[in-house]
Amino acid sequence: MTTPQLIRPAAIHPDHLLEPCWAEVTAITTEIKGVSTYWFKFADRVIQSTYTFLPGQFNMVYIPGFGEAAISISSDPIDHATLGHTIRFAGNVTHAVSRLKVGDVLGLRGPFGTSWPMKELEGKDIFIACGGIGLPPLRPAIYHIIRNREKYGKVTVLYGARVPDDLMYTDEYEAWRKAGIDIEVTVDRGDANWSGRVGVVPMWFYQFRMDPHKTAILTCGPEIMIRFVIYEALARRIPVDNIFVSLERNMKCGQGSCGHCQLGPYFICKDGPVFRFDALQPFFNVEEF
Amino acid sequence: MSNNQRPEIGSTISIQKSTFDTILIHLREAGYQTLGPRVKNDTLVYEHIETLDQLPQGYITEQDAGRFRLVHTGHNRYFDIIPGAQSWKQFLFPPRVDLFALQKKGKNWEMLTPPQDKLSYAFIGVRACEMAAIQIQDKAFLREDFNDPVYRARRQKVFILAVNCLHPAGTCFCASMETGPRVKEGFDISITELDDVFLLTIGSELARDILADIPFELASAFLLNNAERGIEHASQDMGRSLNTDDLPEMILNNLDNPYWQEIAKRCLSCTNCTQVCPTCFCWDTLDQMNLSGSETHRERVWDSCFNPGYSYQAGGNTRPTISSRYRQWLSHKMGTWKQQYGTFGCVGCGRCITWCPAEIDLTREISALRKETQK
Numbered sequence: 001m002t003t004p005q006l007i008r009p010a011a012i013h014p015d016h017l018l019e020p021c022w023a024e025v026t027a028i029t030t031e032i033k034g035v036s037t038y039w040f041k042f043a044d045r046v047i048q049s050t051y052t053f054l055p056g057q058f059n060m061v062y063i064p065g066f067g068e069a070a071i072s073i074s075s076d077p078i079d080h081a082t083l084g085h086t087i088r089f090a091g092n093v094t095h096a097v098s099r100l101k102v103g104d105v106l107g108l109r110g111p112f113g114t115s116w117p118m119k120e121l122e123g124k125d126i127f128i129a130c131g132g133i134g135l136p137p138l139r140p141a142i143y144h145i146i147r148n149r150e151k152y153g154k155v156t157v158l159y160g161a162r163v164p165d166d167l168m169y170t171d172e173y174e175a176w177r178k179a180g181i182d183i184e185v186t187v188d189r190g191d192a193n194w195s196g197r198v199g200v201v202p203m204w205f206y207q208f209r210m211d212p213h214k215t216a217i218l219t220c221g222p223e224i225m226i227r228f229v230i231y232e233a234l235a236r237r238i239p240v241d242n243i244f245v246s247l248e249r250n251m252k253c254g255q256g257s258c259g260h261c262q263l264g265p266y267f268i269c270k271d272g273p274v275f276r277f278d279a280l281q282p283f284f285n286v287e288e289f
Numbered sequence: 290m291s292n293n294q295r296p297e298i299g300s301t302i303s304i305q306k307s308t309f310d311t312i313l314i315h316l317r318e319a320g321y322q323t324l325g326p327r328v329k330n331d332t333l334v335y336e337h338i339e340t341l342d343q344l345p346q347g348y349i350t351e352q353d354a355g356r357f358r359l360v361h362t363g364h365n366r367y368f369d370i371i372p373g374a375q376s377w378k379q380f381l382f383p384p385r386v387d388l389f390a391l392q393k394k395g396k397n398w399e400m401l402t403p404p405q406d407k408l409s410y411a412f413i414g415v416r417a418c419e420m421a422a423i424q425i426q427d428k429a430f431l432r433e434d435f436n437d438p439v440y441r442a443r444r445q446k447v448f449i450l451a452v453n454c455l456h457p458a459g460t461c462f463c464a465s466m467e468t469g470p471r472v473k474e475g476f477d478i479s480i481t482e483l484d485d486v487f488l489l490t491i492g493s494e495l496a497r498d499i500l501a502d503i504p505f506e507l508a509s510a511f512l513l514n515n516a517e518r519g520i521e522h523a524s525q526d527m528g529r530s531l532n533t534d535d536l537p538e539m540i541l542n543n544l545d546n547p548y549w550q551e552i553a554k555r556c557l558s559c560t561n562c563t564q565v566c567p568t569c570f571c572w573d574t575l576d577q578m579n580l581s582g583s584e585t586h587r588e589r590v591w592d593s594c595f596n597p598g599y600s601y602q603a604g605g606n607t608r609p610t611i612s613s614r615y616r617q618w619l620s621h622k623m624g625t626w627k628q629q630y631g632t633f634g635c636v637g638c639g640r641c642i643t644w645c646p647a648e649i650d651l652t653r654e655i656s657a658l659r660k661e662t663q664k
Contacts, residue, residue, distance in 0.1 A: 019402070064393075090603030104396060107398075249607060250602040257570070
């Protein structure tokens, strides 16, 4: 558990907690094959003007007739004009999202869950290790760091994708580097034009010097990647309370009621998705828990 | 000494059984739908009742792992049965409820919210374990940060006439879970049924109103003593028992024990235990759309951690095996529930034992797991 969200979410009906608030698709950015960023604006002006979120939080995205899916917010937290969700078309809801066009209307509820502890991380070196669709929930944190660059030490993003064509947000890397963030990428399989790293994220840890006394690890991605990132972090004596993990589970409510996202005593939707690793440690190696 | 004053809260009175129908009439006059246990299709269901003689007088239930039989012994008591598969959960947390309907208007959707529930229920014959289960569900549905509107609308209006159990069934273990057989709190009226009279303990102002004009006597020491002995005897007469001393730690420290696989060989993952459980609160949502795509309505339905799709997501299924699903269920009930809500998620009603087609008995499984850990 990191920073619990005590403020009432803006996009939620005060009495009917499961009713969506309507939003319009204002733009669609194709990121890679099968992943696009959808930009939304709430139909209700009060919600649109009061909606805020913290890096790492998510919304329940609702397509009438198909259902809801929990999708993390990938846009800049201080940009109130529009709200971005980078969505991989994977299940029935997200495939329905893939058929939306600019101007179409869909439902949103949120924001829900805990956030990356940006305040606590001030003064620290930050090492972000993420894979595949694990980068979007961290992009708001990257934007926050860029905006408050002087408050953080060395900041490194180690990002892995399956193939070079699956690397997301590539047109932003230059700006991130200029802002003082070291962005390093790796792919599972290269192609004819690839001259960069080949291999999974955890295996490149050895190339980075981390001061265990002042480095915090933020990680999100496939569970197997998270597991080995944590092994690597622990092997480098990074304390458990300086490792932060964002997890994913099936969710129906986003508010700790429906039961689906339980992990031991936690409801990932309200006690997570961002956890400090010491909270997860007892269950970390239990298969299928 | 019979009197027509209204009894005080906290007092225990005795009434003639023949006057009980008047209580039911008063409840209906006050706008309540009176619900109680009835015999139907050789089992017990909770349904609308008008009069006392619709209750299962003369019946007992024989219960064991995977076995439920309603037996007519001809005794003269109305509340001597131990309930069947149904619990009061179905009224407060309905198995199926409409959340909203949507109609497409151009690009937008028009939301039609169902009207606020107008129903007021009077539950007649809530067992101590069931009372505890309602209070456990209160903790899940009436949180500060998630106050479920459907549950709240029904729960706040419910009238609870609870019953102290005198004759537990073969799968009962409320004494081990410390939820019964005596109803401790949360009731409007609690009843102890003696051969000749009902003893009523008054729990609320509302109960005083409902009992207005019903002739009563303050309960004598003899009657109170009789009731006391009956409840004491019941607590010694449980069909099952469970040692909870080392819970939840014993379970949470043994999530990797191979014994979970042993249980999985018998468990069918049929979800029966979660459907009959009075505390299980998991739900799913369903969208039902018409063929043209112009209308949809969204429902909330009971779900179960034994459903393979329960933890399915695009990245894979978190709990693809039966052993992982049984472990989730038991380690939640008897383990992590305590961390979430401060109590066990089990009240010792025994339904999951009785209604398991594979005769899996959590009291035995926990003992067996404990033995495995001591090897």
